[in-house]
Amino acid sequence: MxxxxxxxxxxxxxxxxxxxxxxxLRPGGQDVVAELHxxxxxxxxxxxxxxxxxxxxxVRPMTPGRAAALAAAMRARRTCPNCxxxxxxxxxxxxxxxxxxxxxxPIRKDTA
Numbered sequence: 001m002x003x004x005x006x007x008x009x010x011x012x013x014x015x016x017x018x019x020x021x022x023x024x025l026r027p028g029g030q031d032v033v034a035e036l037h038x039x040x041x042x043x044x045x046x047x048x049x050x051x052x053x054x055x056x057x058x059v060r061p062m063t064p065g066r067a068a069a070l071a072a073a074m075r076a077r078r079t080c081p082n083c084x085x086x087x088x089x090x091x092x093x094x095x096x097x098x099x100x101x102x103x104x105x106p107i108r109k110d111t112a
Contacts, residue, residue: 002035005036005050006037007039014050014051025057025058026057027057028056033051080097081096
């Protein structure tokens, strides 16, 4: 069973995945060493998993293939399916299209 620490009381040398990433590290296959619990009112506590910093490995370098795949995925998220243009921001899934296309009323063909 992993050790459990309360919010902000974890010892030095332990970090979450995000904290490791900010240091340019990754867990590197090591098991979770401890859990960090943040209490909440009337709900179960938020849990963060902690890893040892001294056992963490450096982040793998970005390869040209991974960079191309990431660029293609981001381009797909920025391309509006309605007007088929790169709008320069990630299209919200709640809208399903760019904001100008969403805000423009559809043209009705039966009026004449």
